[in-house]
Amino acid sequence: IPVTHSSDADVLLQFKATVSGAEEALPDWVSGSSPCVHDHSNWTGVICYANSVFGLQLENMKLSGALDLDPLEALPGLRALSFMGNDFVGLMPNLNKLGALKSVYLSRNQFSGMIPTDVFTQMKSLKKVYLSQNDFSGPIPSSLTSIPRLMDLRLDGNKFSGTIPDLKSSSVLKLVNVTNNNLEGPIPKVFSKMNPSLFAGNKDLCGAPLQVSCPDIVSSTDSTASSQQQLLPNSSNSNKLSAPALVAIIGLSLVIILIAIACIRRRRKRTVAEIHMGKNQSSKIHEPHPHQYHADKLEQGFSEPKSVAMKAPKEVEHGKLVFVKEGGVRFELQDLLKASAEVLGSGNFGASYKAVLVSGHAVVVKRFKEMNRVGREDFQEHMRRLGRLSHPNLLPLQAYYYRKEEKLLVTQYYHNGSLAHLLHGTHGSNQPSLDWSTRLKIIKGVGRGLTYLYDGLPMLALPHGHLKSSNVLLDDSFEPLLTDYALVPVVNKTHATQVMMAYKSPEFTQHGKTSKKGDVWSFGILILEILTGNFPANSLGTGKAGDDLASWVNKVMKEESSKEVFDKEMKGTKNCEQDMLKLLHIGLCCCERDEEKRWELKQAVEKIEELKVMKGDDENESEGDGDGEPDSSSYASSEGEMMSSKDIIEDQFSLSKDN
Numbered sequence: 001i002p003v004t005h006s007s008d009a010d011v012l013l014q015f016k017a018t019v020s021g022a023e024e025a026l027p028d029w030v031s032g033s034s035p036c037v038h039d040h041s042n043w044t045g046v047i048c049y050a051n052s053v054f055g056l057q058l059e060n061m062k063l064s065g066a067l068d069l070d071p072l073e074a075l076p077g078l079r080a081l082s083f084m085g086n087d088f089v090g091l092m093p094n095l096n097k098l099g100a101l102k103s104v105y106l107s108r109n110q111f112s113g114m115i116p117t118d119v120f121t122q123m124k125s126l127k128k129v130y131l132s133q134n135d136f137s138g139p140i141p142s143s144l145t146s147i148p149r150l151m152d153l154r155l156d157g158n159k160f161s162g163t164i165p166d167l168k169s170s171s172v173l174k175l176v177n178v179t180n181n182n183l184e185g186p187i188p189k190v191f192s193k194m195n196p197s198l199f200a201g202n203k204d205l206c207g208a209p210l211q212v213s214c215p216d217i218v219s220s221t222d223s224t225a226s227s228q229q230q231l232l233p234n235s236s237n238s239n240k241l242s243a244p245a246l247v248a249i250i251g252l253s254l255v256i257i258l259i260a261i262a263c264i265r266r267r268r269k270r271t272v273a274e275i276h277m278g279k280n281q282s283s284k285i286h287e288p289h290p291h292q293y294h295a296d297k298l299e300q301g302f303s304e305p306k307s308v309a310m311k312a313p314k315e316v317e318h319g320k321l322v323f324v325k326e327g328g329v330r331f332e333l334q335d336l337l338k339a340s341a342e343v344l345g346s347g348n349f350g351a352s353y354k355a356v357l358v359s360g361h362a363v364v365v366k367r368f369k370e371m372n373r374v375g376r377e378d379f380q381e382h383m384r385r386l387g388r389l390s391h392p393n394l395l396p397l398q399a400y401y402y403r404k405e406e407k408l409l410v411t412q413y414y415h416n417g418s419l420a421h422l423l424h425g426t427h428g429s430n431q432p433s434l435d436w437s438t439r440l441k442i443i444k445g446v447g448r449g450l451t452y453l454y455d456g457l458p459m460l461a462l463p464h465g466h467l468k469s470s471n472v473l474l475d476d477s478f479e480p481l482l483t484d485y486a487l488v489p490v491v492n493k494t495h496a497t498q499v500m501m502a503y504k505s506p507e508f509t510q511h512g513k514t515s516k517k518g519d520v521w522s523f524g525i526l527i528l529e530i531l532t533g534n535f536p537a538n539s540l541g542t543g544k545a546g547d548d549l550a551s552w553v554n555k556v557m558k559e560e561s562s563k564e565v566f567d568k569e570m571k572g573t574k575n576c577e578q579d580m581l582k583l584l585h586i587g588l589c590c591c592e593r594d595e596e597k598r599w600e601l602k603q604a605v606e607k608i609e610e611l612k613v614m615k616g617d618d619e620n621e622s623e624g625d626g627d628g629e630p631d632s633s634s635y636a637s638s639e640g641e642m643m644s645s646k647d648i649i650e651d652q653f654s655l656s657k658d659n
């Protein structure tokens with residue numbers, strides 16, 4: 001039997017002995033057995049390739065204490081390490097002896113202190129460095145600038161201070177996230193085109209992409225001064241100006257002032273027109289026919305957002321935003337109104353705007369009409385309840401504004417947008433269609449978020465109530481975040497029954513009653529939408545019974561073949577067909593028309609969790625990520641929990657290919 005060299009086992013056992021909590025978390029790491037057998041992992045959290053250990057994925061295992069990586073030096077094939085979501089403390093572990101690593105994931109621990117400047121000096125192969133949500137302080141280590149292939153750097157949620165080093169040496173850097181630190185000074189030019197929200201929540205950062213200009217530094221003042229000297233007559237010469245020259249200068253200034261006034265007027269007009277356009281779109285969206293809804297939705301919801309001024313609701317100027325969570329960035333309603341805003345779309349309740357505050361913090365403000373089911377006090381109590389919820393797959397509510405006629409709910413902005421946008425919107429060539437492993441990861445996350453809502457809000461008849469693909473946002477690593485959840489108790493009943501997803505369920509449309517399984521039905525539709533790539537128009541409108549997505553899937557499976565059901569744009573499906581069929585079956589069981597026979601959420605989620613997130617190995621997966629590697633879609637590369645062995649295997653492939 002081809003097994004790992006005994007030395008790999010010895011090394012891992014030696015490492016295990018240094019980690020608190022490993023005894024309970026890694027019971028199958030025992031002497032006498034082997035971490036890899038026939039190329040497959042035989043020990044928890046060990047990833048194997050060519051019968052040797054090349055990855056450790058020890059995430060969310062309650063491991064604690066200091067992390068000493070030195071014993072791992074003796075694993076020649078080691079390329080990826082993930083310890084995310086544990087309770088490790090102390091200084092940043094020493095990576096210097098692990099020079100061949102390609103990915104290091106240490107997010108969501110309690111590492112602290114300054115990171116030595118030279119920690120990454122020997123790490124020439126690193127591509128992904130995740131240090132988010134720890135307690136690191138001091139400057140961002142400058143040795144990061146010496147990593148030639150660094151693609152993805154996450155430093156958010158720490159206490160890094162000082163300036164951001166200029167990472168221009170890494171020509172392939174695609175994403176850097178430094179939100180919520182204490183950074184200051186100019187943002188290096190190389191990041192000027194990135195999303196401003198990736199720099200939000202810092203002490204004093206300035207320059208593009210933020211809309212905060214940096215104070216003049218001496219050299220630029222000097223150069224401005226010298227260029228001014230060239231353009232304007234200096235004082236000693238000014239006496240010598242002739243009368244015609246003076247007339248020309250005054251005339252020119254007047255023309256410039258007139259042009260500026262004209263531009264400001266035109267700009268104002270355009271802004272007002274754009275606001276009107278937003279209103280028209282929102283009235284269009286209430287057209288009764290479901291297909292019309294789809295077409296309008298695609299047209300307005302998924303197109304490029306437009307810049308507008310966010311209009312203050314009447315009297316809003318005097319109101320106060322109420323923040324529902326401790327900590328985090330604080331701002332006033334006035335700051336929101338002053339912020340530059342874009343319409344993201346007009347939904348069933350009102351428009352949603354993206355607003356970028358002067359600090360660079362990007363938020364979404366959703367205006368809710370038809371939200372008067374309860375009075376002010378009960379509304380506030382419900383918002384506080386929502387504020388107490390916390391789960392990686394729920395978009396947290398940050399703040400709300402209450403006024404009888406209209407409410408505003410404020411959440412963080414996510415630049416990847418919604419699942420609906422990714423499935424049905426137009427995406428450029430740099431954003432290929434979602435692959436199988438990413439789709440499964442999204443469904444798993446939605447299931448986890450729903451389970452949390454069911455456990456956290458047992459008193460609600462419909463804990464989500466409005467689950468659909470435009471209410472599933474995606475973070476940078478394509479982890480899903482549910483939004484617009486738990487609003488049924490505060491939405492006017494008639495409006496809720498007309499527009500909210502759970503009221504489109506068969507039991508409500510046929511018998512006018514709701515049950516907790518209404519959310520399961522929406523989940524089933526969402527699963528089918530994700531697998532087929534078809535927009536579930538009928539589940540949103542008043543489609544005939546038997547004319548919905550589930551019936552379509554059943555029909556195609558019966559009359560043609562199950563293969564025909566799946567989205568043709570879904571890549572990475574090779575060798576995953578069994579799991580795809582299983583998931584399709586789970587989706588159908590959640591869509592069962594007979595509520596009695598329909599699965600419980602728990603059952604569905606357990607079945608989904610049994611499916612492993614593994615990337616398929618389609619030969620035709622050719623979209624590169626810019627450095628000639630087979631790991632095509634940037635989003636399939638994992639953020640911690642979903643880092644599959646295949647992901648890491650592909651890292652290994654790319655490494656051997658690069659060398």
Ligand SMILES: Nc1ncnc2c1ncn2[C@@H]1O[C@H](COP(=O)(O)OP(=O)(O)OP(=O)(O)O)[C@@H](O)[C@H]1O
Pocket residue numbers: 301302344345346347348349350351352364366395411412413414415417418419421466470471472473483484499
């Ligand atoms: N926090 C956010 N970050 C990024 N995009 C968002 C955010 N919240 C909403 N969006 C996007 O803005 C668009 C409009 O959302 P909105 O919630 O107003 O309408 P909807 O989800 O289409 O319909 P409904 O009102 O029925 O929920 C959608 O494409 C949605 O995905």
